[in-house]
Amino acid sequence: MAETTLRERKRQRTRRAIVDAAVELFEERGYEGTTIADIAEAAEIGTRTFFSYFASKEEVLFPESDSRIAAAVEAIAARGPDDRPADVLLRALRNVNRDSDEMVSRVAALRLRLIRNVPAVRGRGLQLQFDAQREIARHLCAAYADELDEAGAAALVGAFVGAVTGALQVLLETAGDDPAAMSRRLEEATDAALQPWLRRK
């Protein structure tokens, strides 16, 4: 599985160096106060090379963008015979939240802070979430082809994610940067938001 040619290893190392340098600089000087030239210099690459790793400055903050999709797809694949679509989505969201490997990482914490304050970053985050929803809806629709059409699946996923995101938005407004507290409030938010679905059954 390692299938690790030298070229590939080197590339991953450089990629990591870029992310690390960027996070460092963002924390030190702020997002807008950091230029791509700064990041490139800190990562010891040419400015031009940056763009062969990330298409834009925002992308650096979303280096593993499809891990959430993967978690949801996994939850869908692992569904039981009695599971309703809503049950599956619920477990999928829990999986994402438990993927604390990402949640506690430095870049994730920084990202949350920047999403609150920097429009460009927030915009990119919303965009990725939107695309992820569509992808998850495809899988959900395929898994429940007999009772969900594409639009219905998309509406269901949108309702779930929308509820969680909406609650999260409010809770993050009134929360400090403490990752543990944030994680706790995240679970509160999801539970509260999804209660109408939990209550049934």
Next chain:
Amino acid sequence: MAETTLRERKRQRTRRAIVDAAVELFEERGYEGTTIADIAEAAEIGTRTFFSYFASKEEVLFPESDSRIAAAVEAIAARGPDDRPADVLLRALRNVNRDSDEMVSRVAALRLRLIRNVPAVRGRGLQLQFDAQREIARHLCAAYADELDEAGAAALVGAFVGAVTGALQVLLETAGDDPAAMSRRLEEATDAALQPWLRRK
């Protein structure tokens, strides 16, 4: 109410000229193929002046950004004594769709097309929708202060808007041109997704 000083009238006329010129050029050469200098020239203003009317290129496509919020606030204000929060939101969403004054306008049609194809425009649209949700949630929370907290209201609004947006995303992809059929499928999909909230009481 007209309170129309010449200066103000002139400003509105220029604003309109910018939007018209931009729409014209976007349709002719595409969004990315049109520079702000082009728009300014067509609207007969200096390039610099453009930015005293719109903060960025995308903004031109969202010239009446808070009409949706207004419609929702209106629906909340016009609630009946038996209405549940979900009922009010449902009617608010229907109001928005019936606000065809905007829906049929040229800029709205162009905007829909560009949202599908141009990441920057989609990002801005999502951003505005997100902000609108928060605002609507505030009003809903105020109207039902006894049974909804801020997070709960935000979750509810997020679920409704998320369901509609998700379904719409799929329905717009399968470009059936019949607006009536699309409207019907939109209602089916969202009704199914939001059933847990609608069914109660």
Next chain:
DNA sequence: ACGGTAACTGCACTAAATGCATATTTGCAA
């Protein structure tokens, strides 16, 4: 008519992003 203020505009500047042309490094087969 006049003085203050809001709007318009040109100029210079920063920074993001892309295209191109070139050099370097790596993978791989002979």
Next chain:
DNA sequence: TTGCAAATATGCATTTAGTGCAGTTACCGT
């Protein structure tokens, strides 16, 4: 090992979005 093809790195020029500033013009209320 050698040599060649492909991937990668990088410098340079260019376009464009967006901002700050300073000077001018147009409008408003008195």
